[in-house]
Amino acid sequence: MSLSLMEGNEAVAWGAMASGCGFFAGYPITPATTIFNTLLRIMPPAGGICLQGEDEIASIGYCIGASMAGLKSMTATSGPGISLYSEQISFAVGSEIPLVIVNVQRLGPSTGSATRGADGDINFMRWGNSGGLPVIVLAPVDIKDCFVLTMHAFNLAEEFRCPVFLASNKEIAMTKESINLDAVEKPRIIDRIQSKEENFLPFAVKEGSMVPEFLPIGSKTLVRQTSSTHGEDGYITTDSGIISQFQNRLKNKLESAIDSFSFHDSFIEENADTLIITYGVTGRAAKVVINEQKKAGRPVSLLILKTLWPVPENLIREQAKNAKNVLVFEMNMGQYVHEIERILPDKKVKFFGQMDGRLITPRQIMEAISNE
Amino acid sequence: MNSLLNTGRPPVFCPGCSHERVTKALDKALSNMGISGDKAVIVTDIGCSGLFDTFFNTHAFHGIHGRALTYAAGIKMAKPDLNVIVTMGDGGLGIGGAHLLAACRRNLHLTLLILNNFNFGMTGGQFSVTTPPEAQVGSGFLNRLEKPLDVCDIARSAGAPYVLRCSSYSSNLPDELEKAVRFNGFSLIDIWGICSGRYTKRNKLTPQIIDETLAGLSSCSGIMEENKRKEYGHSYQELSSKLKKVAPPGGIRAEFIFPESDRQEVMILGSAGQRIITSGDILCFAGLTAGLNVTQKNDYNITVLRGPSISEIILSPDDIGYSGIEKPSVIIALAQEGVDRRRYVFSDLDESTLIIRAAGVDIPESRTTMLDVDFKTRGIKSQDWALVSLALLAKIKKVINIDMLNAALKLVFRETVLDSALELVKRVEI
Numbered sequence: 130m131s132l133s134l135m136e137g138n139e140a141v142a143w144g145a146m147a148s149g150c151g152f153f154a155g156y157p158i159t160p161a162t163t164i165f166n167t168l169l170r171i172m173p174p175a176g177g178i179c180l181q182g183e184d185e186i187a188s189i190g191y192c193i194g195a196s197m198a199g200l201k202s203m204t205a206t207s208g209p210g211i212s213l214y215s216e217q218i219s220f221a222v223g224s225e226i227p228l229v230i231v232n233v234q235r236l237g238p239s240t241g242s243a244t245r246g247a248d249g250d251i252n253f254m255r256w257g258n259s260g261g262l263p264v265i266v267l268a269p270v271d272i273k274d275c276f277v278l279t280m281h282a283f284n285l286a287e288e289f290r291c292p293v294f295l296a297s298n299k300e301i302a303m304t305k306e307s308i309n310l311d312a313v314e315k316p317r318i319i320d321r322i323q324s325k326e327e328n329f330l331p332f333a334v335k336e337g338s339m340v341p342e343f344l345p346i347g348s349k350t351l352v353r354q355t356s357s358t359h360g361e362d363g364y365i366t367t368d369s370g371i372i373s374q375f376q377n378r379l380k381n382k383l384e385s386a387i388d389s390f391s392f393h394d395s396f397i398e399e400n401a402d403t404l405i406i407t408y409g410v411t412g413r414a415a416k417v418v419i420n421e422q423k424k425a426g427r428p429v430s431l432l433i434l435k436t437l438w439p440v441p442e443n444l445i446r447e448q449a450k451n452a453k454n455v456l457v458f459e460m461n462m463g464q465y466v467h468e469i470e471r472i473l474p475d476k477k478v479k480f481f482g483q484m485d486g487r488l489i490t491p492r493q494i495m496e497a498i499s500n501e
Numbered sequence: 502m503n504s505l506l507n508t509g510r511p512p513v514f515c516p517g518c519s520h521e522r523v524t525k526a527l528d529k530a531l532s533n534m535g536i537s538g539d540k541a542v543i544v545t546d547i548g549c550s551g552l553f554d555t556f557f558n559t560h561a562f563h564g565i566h567g568r569a570l571t572y573a574a575g576i577k578m579a580k581p582d583l584n585v586i587v588t589m590g591d592g593g594l595g596i597g598g599a600h601l602l603a604a605c606r607r608n609l610h611l612t613l614l615i616l617n618n619f620n621f622g623m624t625g626g627q628f629s630v631t632t633p634p635e636a637q638v639g640s641g642f643l644n645r646l647e648k649p650l651d652v653c654d655i656a657r658s659a660g661a662p663y664v665l666r667c668s669s670y671s672s673n674l675p676d677e678l679e680k681a682v683r684f685n686g687f688s689l690i691d692i693w694g695i696c697s698g699r700y701t702k703r704n705k706l707t708p709q710i711i712d713e714t715l716a717g718l719s720s721c722s723g724i725m726e727e728n729k730r731k732e733y734g735h736s737y738q739e740l741s742s743k744l745k746k747v748a749p750p751g752g753i754r755a756e757f758i759f760p761e762s763d764r765q766e767v768m769i770l771g772s773a774g775q776r777i778i779t780s781g782d783i784l785c786f787a788g789l790t791a792g793l794n795v796t797q798k799n800d801y802n803i804t805v806l807r808g809p810s811i812s813e814i815i816l817s818p819d820d821i822g823y824s825g826i827e828k829p830s831v832i833i834a835l836a837q838e839g840v841d842r843r844r845y846v847f848s849d850l851d852e853s854t855l856i857i858r859a860a861g862v863d864i865p866e867s868r869t870t871m872l873d874v875d876f877k878t879r880g881i882k883s884q885d886w887a888l889v890s891l892a893l894l895a896k897i898k899k900v901i902n903i904d905m906l907n908a909a910l911k912l913v914f915r916e917t918v919l920d921s922a923l924e925l926v927k928r929v930e931i
Binding site for chain 2: 170176349
């Protein structure tokens with residue numbers, strides 16, 4: 130056994146390296162800064178490029194340029210930075226730019242508390258782009274997830290050509306934890322498909338596929354990239370038929386594939402009426418609780434979601450099918466619970482939230498259960 | 502060399518717009534240089550200057566208003582051999598001010614063409630950062646209240662090594678564009694032009710007036726001697742190639758036996774300067790040498806050497822679920838401000854919690870087991886109190902033992918610091 134001690138943020142950085150990330154740009158912000166610090170230490174000596182932008186907008190702009198020139202790219206920030214990223218995220222959504230965005234969430238609103246954790250940006254990440262088209266959001270629970278889900282985030286960004294968020298939290302990102310990296314099961318690396326077409330059209334999709342093949346800016350074949358509404362050729366279009374097809378494809382390419390990347394941990398007890406649904410660091414406290422409940426002969430089921438967006442609806446329905454009561458725990462004032470209520474209209478769904486910089490404790494979860 | 506103009510998409514500017522002259526001049530410059538379409542990218546943003554990428558058979562990147570320089574930088578870093586040409590209007594210039602300053606300071610080999618026509622043409626002729634106060638524009642009286650900026654002076658003082666002012670009507674515009682594109686570093690040309698669709702509807706501006714006005718401004722005719730230096734991309738490669746590769750962390754082997762049977766929670770409550778976080782690290786590494794799962798959370802103010810400093814460590818043979826501390830087995834209380842920040846924890850504790858308390862630290866009423874230590878009388882410096890407390894734990898085989906502690910010290914410290922830490926631990930008596 131070969132152990133090491135690192136923060137969640139360091140694990141994200143090493144996960145990026147293991148994914149073949151060639152470009153990082155970020156602007157310092159607590160609690161995300163140590164991702165930049167780590168990558169600046171390890172990436173340039175390995176031939177990668179790590180930049181500090183003049184601000185957040187520039188940092189993600191650099192990543193967008195580098196990604197379309199062919200490098201796997203990542204940026205990292207916290208809630209205030211995501212606000213500034215917003216216009217560029219919309220660009221990446223609409224122009225199908227592979228990009229990993231780490232959001233190390235801190236207590237908001239606004240400047241909030243730099244060194245206090247929360248999961249307050251869950252809906253913001255999903256809905257904070259103009260046009261409202263879907264993005265992918267993955268939520269790590271611990272340091273191992275920080276490593277593995279970063280790799281999945283890169284894979285998904287490459288496979289679907291879209292921005293993928295890693296919804297970290299100060300409580301995971303800046304907590305040091307033991308890890309045996311050698312023993313972590315790593316996903317196979319996926320790269321964007323390079324087009325071999327003679328008459329390459331940057332936004333054309335092949336029969337049976339919903340994602341355009343890629344060529345980098347600077348390749349032998351000319352490539353057009355644009356933030357404006359475009360046809361297959363990358364030129365502006367006003368044709369509502371083409372526009373409609375394009376918007377539907379952007380939506381469907383992610384939503385129709387969600388079953389293939391519905392990451393989760395589930396602990397379903399046969400005789401349990403109650404199902405806990407949670408995500409992020411709160412999953413750790415919930416796991417303690419269900420273990421204790423089982424020992425005490427009062428089993429409770431638990432579903433920890435690691436893919437939050439698009440909503441893994443089939444997974445949630447399947448896991449909840451035997452439950453009568455569903456308790457949703459979030460480190461915010463109630464966000465994802467509305468998705469659960471929407472998907473499980475026939476269940477009694479209850480919410481427990483806390484957003485004051487403290488972790489939701491096993492004791493609080495226990496109390497909420499015993500009130501059922 | 503053939504023209505790179507896209508014959509399928511001819512320029513669509515308003516009649517009399519000077520942008521068309523710049524389009525043709527740029528084509529001539531690229532043709533004269535013998536650059537093929539695949540060796541160049543035109544990066545644009547929003548507005549009339551944002552149409553440029555569509556007129557050329559080159560790589561094209563059209564993005565958000567004011568942000569063109571950010572994409573261009575990413576592209577250039579990824580593809581250093583590509584000729585990266587950015588067009589921007591006086592609108593994008595105003596929005597992307599921070600990016601312009603950064604580009605000047607950074608000196609990446611990009612060419613920025615500012616198509617400066619003194620107003621926002623596309624949205625109805627509102628005032629921009631270059632609109633003269635006396636002009637009649639689409640923003641009512643507002644432009645009368647603000648001073649227009651001189652982008653060349655700004656670029657020069659921000660460190661741009663190549664800055665040129667010129668007119669869209671200049672006969673040697675293709676040559677000037679070529680010189681700028683060839684320049685190995687950041688080059689900026691402030692190209693003054695006429696917006697026939699909006700600006701000259703209500704304001705008098707002719708090629709002659711442009712020439713006369715330019716003649717009265719400070720001279721910016723290309724290379725700025727005071728800003729000459731190495732190109733950023735080359736320097737980046739040069740410096741990063743000298744760095745040593747970093748191996749992934751790991752390599753701590755489990756070799757000692759944990760003196761406890763279950764999860765142990767430790768709180769170290771002190772103040773900045775007492776090496777609280779370092780001691781938390783040491784405790785974690787000690788845990789790793791016994792093959793344990795560990796977590797460590799630290800809490801301190803952003804100021805250095807002021808305020809409370811807290812490290813909360815969990816060592817456990819089982820998976821660590823919840824990473825918060827509710828019932829510590831040990832509290833090391835070394836400074837009042839650290840204790841005060843965790844005051845709420847004490848009331849629930851019983852005698853199973855051991856508190857190592859530095860003399861003079863006041864602890865809320867509790868039923869814990871207390872070990873009072875007068876570090877000062879023992880002649881121990883404040884920065885060593887936390888380490889000595891760990892040594893005390895090791896001596897009584899609480900949470901860690903002496904083998905684990907010494908092995909951890911060897912992982913954290915080097916040379917003389919290590920020697921003195923080992924010596925300090927050795928000397929500690931209960």
